[in-house]
Amino acid sequence: MYTKRAILWFRLDLRLHDNEALHEALNSADEVIPVYVFDERTFFGKTHYFGFPKTGKFRARFIIESVEELRQSLRRLGSELIVRVGKPEEEIFGIAKQARSSWVFCNRERTAEEVKIQDALEKNLWSIGQEMRYSRGKLLYYTSDLPFPIQHTPDTFTQFRKEVERYVPVRSPLPVPAALPSVTVALEPGEVPGLPCLGHEEFEPDPRSAFLFKGGESEGLRRLEYYIRGKELIDDFKESRDGMLGEDYSTKLSPWLAQGCLSPKMAYYELRKHEEQYGRNKSTYEFFYYLMYRDFLRFMAKKYGNQIFFRTGPLNNGGPRWRNDWELLQQWIEGRTGIPFIDANMREIRRTGYMSSRGRQNVASFLAHELGVNWQMGAEYFESMLIDYDVASNWGNWNNIAGVGSDPREARNLNILSQAKAYDPKGDYVKRWLPELKSLPPEKVHQPGQLSCSEQKELHLKIGDDYPEAMVDMDKWSS
Numbered sequence: 001m002y003t004k005r006a007i008l009w010f011r012l013d014l015r016l017h018d019n020e021a022l023h024e025a026l027n028s029a030d031e032v033i034p035v036y037v038f039d040e041r042t043f044f045g046k047t048h049y050f051g052f053p054k055t056g057k058f059r060a061r062f063i064i065e066s067v068e069e070l071r072q073s074l075r076r077l078g079s080e081l082i083v084r085v086g087k088p089e090e091e092i093f094g095i096a097k098q099a100r101s102s103w104v105f106c107n108r109e110r111t112a113e114e115v116k117i118q119d120a121l122e123k124n125l126w127s128i129g130q131e132m133r134y135s136r137g138k139l140l141y142y143t144s145d146l147p148f149p150i151q152h153t154p155d156t157f158t159q160f161r162k163e164v165e166r167y168v169p170v171r172s173p174l175p176v177p178a179a180l181p182s183v184t185v186a187l188e189p190g191e192v193p194g195l196p197c198l199g200h201e202e203f204e205p206d207p208r209s210a211f212l213f214k215g216g217e218s219e220g221l222r223r224l225e226y227y228i229r230g231k232e233l234i235d236d237f238k239e240s241r242d243g244m245l246g247e248d249y250s251t252k253l254s255p256w257l258a259q260g261c262l263s264p265k266m267a268y269y270e271l272r273k274h275e276e277q278y279g280r281n282k283s284t285y286e287f288f289y290y291l292m293y294r295d296f297l298r299f300m301a302k303k304y305g306n307q308i309f310f311r312t313g314p315l316n317n318g319g320p321r322w323r324n325d326w327e328l329l330q331q332w333i334e335g336r337t338g339i340p341f342i343d344a345n346m347r348e349i350r351r352t353g354y355m356s357s358r359g360r361q362n363v364a365s366f367l368a369h370e371l372g373v374n375w376q377m378g379a380e381y382f383e384s385m386l387i388d389y390d391v392a393s394n395w396g397n398w399n400n401i402a403g404v405g406s407d408p409r410e411a412r413n414l415n416i417l418s419q420a421k422a423y424d425p426k427g428d429y430v431k432r433w434l435p436e437l438k439s440l441p442p443e444k445v446h447q448p449g450q451l452s453c454s455e456q457k458e459l460h461l462k463i464g465d466d467y468p469e470a471m472v473d474m475d476k477w478s479s
């Protein structure tokens with residue numbers, strides 16, 4: 001009898017729960033061959049405009065851990081994950097030829113680099129009479145369920161939310177299959193590469209990290225369960241979300257959502273279960289709100305395509321008013337701007353790959369509006385460093401903060417000093433990342449430039465030597 005074989009290409013959907021491509025492959029084929037390719041361009045390549053390493057060590061390690069766990073989970077179901085390092089359009093094509101499969105199933109990506117790769121693979125497959133089959137896997141909402149075509153998606157989140165939240169149901173997450181059929185073709189499983197094979201040295205996490213992220217589906221589900229199982233954390237989310245210190249001020253689910261270890265639909269359904277038990281409130285709504293916002297940015301990326309990466313953004317706003325100033329950028333990257341709130345955040349991302357939402361908004365606003373540095377440089381630095389990098393979320397947020405996004409209300413030139421005082425009133429966060437400011441009293445910690453000579457002497461801190469002078473005049477924020 002002719003065996004119908006399908007390849008299941010795992011991409012940004014490193015999970016077995018709610019995996020539509022997995023279900024569709026199982027429904028179509030007698031045998032399913034799961035494959036993950038560490039794309040050499042993603043791990044060894046550079047960012048598009050400014051040449052930062054494309055995947056920094058924090059995200060690289062998170063992906064390795066996620067793939068390792070996926071392999072173990074597949075083995076438990078009687079299957080094996082085939083792992084390769086190379087170009088998916090070549091590696092998967094090779095496996096398709098060898099296995100004489102009929103299709104490659106995958107969850108569809110929508111942004112330029114990812115589309116180029118899936119198109120190249122599709123073309124290669126056609127040459128041997130095989131096909132790509134695309135599923136959906138990254139969103140809360142299905143495009144086909146929306147009350148408007150993508151090109152008519154409202155440009156403002158408020159409008160999008162109003163048209164969607166009450167009228168469009170979130171579909172139920174799909175279950176983990178009970179078993180996978182074993183594969184009768186002999187394929188070399190391949191090793192999951194270690195960090196050094198992906199161009200990074202092994203490293204110890206910084207003990208000051210807000211959270212010790214570990215990749216993998218079970219870790220993502222565990223974190224979700226931990227955050228919303230009782231009332232304490234999720235019911236405080238609205239108030240605590242703007243925090244900056246500690247594990248629990250926000251969900252910390254972003255890296256798992258970004259790599260698809262956790263499905264947003266699963267997060268939504270667990271949230272609903274929590275609400276059935278404990279009731280709905282502002283905080284549970286807030287979590288839903290941000291999952292919707294994540295979808296909104298993805299729909300904007302679909303609607304505006306490559307424009308999200310352009311300096312003038314989706315709406316062709318603004319002009320070339322930013323400079324590609326590497327010197328200023330470097331001071332920002334190294335946390336040497338002389339603005340403690342900015343420097344602390346920039347040192348956190350450099351040492352951990354993570355930064356709070358409040359921090360990201362401030363450092364982005366500071367770079368684009370105060371320093372006048374091309375916001376794309378900041379976006380690419382984030383692309384390189386973030387453990388939770390997600391194309392649409394990163395570029396969409398940078399678009400909006402720079403003022404070139406589709407939602408003009410979001411354009412923001414933040415008052416960094418007020419933000420610092422509001423969100424780090426005693427300076428505890430700043431002191432964690434800037435030990436040189438440890439001895440400063442709370443009223444001076446955000447403005448060390450205000451220390452008199454005698455105070456500097458007393459505190460053994462010389463502004464200009466031990467900590468830089470502020471790059472911008474901070475007084476304007478006080479008035």
Ligand SMILES: Cc1cc2nc3c(=O)[nH]c(=O)nc-3n(C[C@H](O)[C@H](O)[C@H](O)COP(=O)(O)OP(=O)(O)OC[C@H]3O[C@@H](n4cnc5c(N)ncnc54)[C@H](O)[C@@H]3O)c2cc1C
Pocket residue numbers: 241250251252253254255257258287290291293294297355356357358360361364382386388389390391393394395397398401
């Ligand atoms: C300049 C800038 C760049 C950013 N880049 C990314 C990125 O590459 N990847 C990423 O996941 N988030 C990005 N964000 C959004 C946000 O900062 C992070 O999602 C959030 O801080 C992650 O921590 P958390 O999981 O604890 O979030 P929580 O506050 O607990 O929120 C829950 C989830 O909602 C989603 N979410 C929350 N806020 C946003 C938002 N503003 N935009 C999109 N989704 C959101 C995330 O998936 C998050 O995990 C960026 C924000 C800014 C201002």
